[in-house]
Amino acid sequence: MSESSAPFVKICGLKTAHDVDVAVGAGADAVGFVFAPGSPRTVDAAKARELAGRVPAGVLTVGVFRGQSVEEVRRLTEESGVRSVQLHGDEGPEYYGELRAEGRTLIRATATAVAAAGEYGEDLLLLDAPDPGSGKPWNWASEEFTAPRGRWLLAGGLDPDNVGAALLATGAWGVDVSSGVERERGVKSPELIRAFLAAARNTRR
C-alpha cells in the first residue's frame, strides 16, 4: 500500500452476524473477535467460527487475546478458524516466535513507546491505550509522541468524528476501533460502523 492510499481499517469486538455483514459490506479490511476473558465483547470459539465463516477471504479475521497461554491461543485460533492473532498481554519475543513458527499472522498490541514495527516478529504493530477496548484515548496528538517506523495501526478512543484527524496527526498506516462504533458498551451500531469506515476511507495521508 502506498502512503496516499486509503488506510487499513479493523473493526473489533464484533458479536453478531449482522454487525459482521455491516462491517464487511462497508469495506472493513479486518474484523476482530475478542477471546480475552472478562470483556462485554467476549465470544467463544463456536460463535467466532460462525461469524468468521461469513467473512470473505480478502478480509482478515482476528482473534483478540490478553494474558492467555500459547496453548489457549492455539486452541481458540484453530477451533474458530480466525486467520490472525492479536496479543494485548506482556508476551515477549519468544512467545511471538512460537506462534509465528506455526504460520500465524500476528498483531502485537502495546501501550508503550516502540521504535519500529516488527521488533517481536509481528506482522503488524498496534499502538493502543493502556486499557484496551475502553474507548479512552491516549496522547497520540501530543508533541511527545513519536510514531514508530514501519506499518502500524492506531487504536484507543477513535470514533467517526476524530479518526480523520488521528490519521493525519500520526501518519498511522491504519486504525482499529471498538467502543467508538458502539451505541452502548459491547453493542455495536451499524450506523457508527458505516460512518467510521467512511471517515477513515476518505482520509488521505
Ligand SMILES: O=C(O)c1ccccc1NCC(=O)[C@H](O)[C@H](O)COP(=O)(O)O
Ligand atoms: O474489547 C475489549 O474489551 C478488549 C479486551 C481485552 C483486550 C483487548 C480488547 N479489545 C481490543 C480492541 O477492541 C481494539 O484493539 C482497541 O483496543 C479498540 O479500543 P477502543 O476503540 O478504544 O474501544
